[in-house]
Amino acid sequence: MNWLTILGYFASLIVATGMMMSSLKTLRWVNLFGAITFSTYGYLIGALPVGILNSFIVTIDIYYLITIYSKKEYFKTLPVRGDNLYLLQFLEYYKNDIKKFFPDFYYKPELNKFSFFILRDMAVAGIVLASEYEPETLKISLDYTIPQYRDFKVGKYVYDVHIQKFIDAGYKILIAFPSSNKQKKYFSKMGFIETNHNGKISFTKNLS
Numbered sequence: 498m499n500w501l502t503i504l505g506y507f508a509s510l511i512v513a514t515g516m517m518m519s520s521l522k523t524l525r526w527v528n529l530f531g532a533i534t535f536s537t538y539g540y541l542i543g544a545l546p547v548g549i550l551n552s553f554i555v556t557i558d559i560y561y562l563i564t565i566y567s568k569k570e571y572f573k574t575l576p577v578r579g580d581n582l583y584l585l586q587f588l589e590y591y592k593n594d595i596k597k598f599f600p601d602f603y604y605k606p607e608l609n610k611f612s613f614f615i616l617r618d619m620a621v622a623g624i625v626l627a628s629e630y631e632p633e634t635l636k637i638s639l640d641y642t643i644p645q646y647r648d649f650k651v652g653k654y655v656y657d658v659h660i661q662k663f664i665d666a667g668y669k670i671l672i673a674f675p676s677s678n679k680q681k682k683y684f685s686k687m688g689f690i691e692t693n694h695n696g697k698i699s700f701t702k703n704l705s
Contacts (some may be wrong), residue, residue: 501542508534519644522565529558572654573616574625574662579606584614587624595641598683601676602639610635610666615642615651622646625655627663630672635663637673640683649686656687656702664704671702 511531518524532554539547577584588595588604595602606612608628615623623642630636642651656671663671673689674697675681681700685691689700 501538504534504538504541508538520647521645522562522648525558525562525565529555529562532558570650571616571618572651572658573619574655574659575614575616575621577612577614579609579612581612584612584624587614587621591641591643594644595639598641598677598680599639599675604639608638611663615655617646617651623651627671633668634670634672635666635668637671640673649683652683652687660704669703669705671704673700674698675700 508531511527511534515524515527515531518527532551536548536551536555539545539549539551604626605628609626610629611625611627613625614621615625621643623646624639625637625641626639627635628638640652640655660671671689672694673680673684674694675684681691681698684700687702689702692699692701694701
């Protein structure tokens with residue numbers, strides 16, 4: 498097997514990997530890299546149709562990536578009651594995925610101080626549930642974003658823009674007790690600091 502054959506298999510692997518991406522932006526980036534590799538492979542082996550077609554795909558991917566990064570998106574929060582039927586159906590539908598990030602999550606609507614959906618261009622992108630942990634301290638019980646919107650924009654909106662809502666309600670500290678490494682990385686990116694609270698690993702964010 499020569500190096501050109503290996504390059505062809507490698508290009509095929511990249512394209513196949515891209516098809517498994519749930520995030521549209523990630524899919525475009527992976528597909529772009531795969532198309533560049535396939536185009537190079539096509540030209541090197543003298544298969545002009547393969548090279549030209551994938552050069553065209555490269556152009557399309559670049560166009561859509563520019564569109565994605567330049568588009569101004571609309572974010573909004575939609576408060577809901579703890580017994581809201583859509584909220585209950587949402588949690589039921591995504592329960593298996595939620596467990597991957599919040600293995601210990603158990604819904605207790607009576608504890609909610611805040612329960613709201615995050616809308617992204619008017620589509621439901623995620624949900625945040627928060628309860629009072631201590632006076633002036635709000636616990637993030639659930640911060641879940643559906644797979645196609647996991648590019649941190651939803652979280653940045655909640656903890657940069659919407660954060661004033663927490664302050665107005667009299668809270669000075671946000672606290673979270675992530676039970677998965679993915680959530681630890683997420684809260685770190687959102688500006689939370691790793692701390693130790695009563696012997697438990699926690700992440701806190703000062704609002705003042």
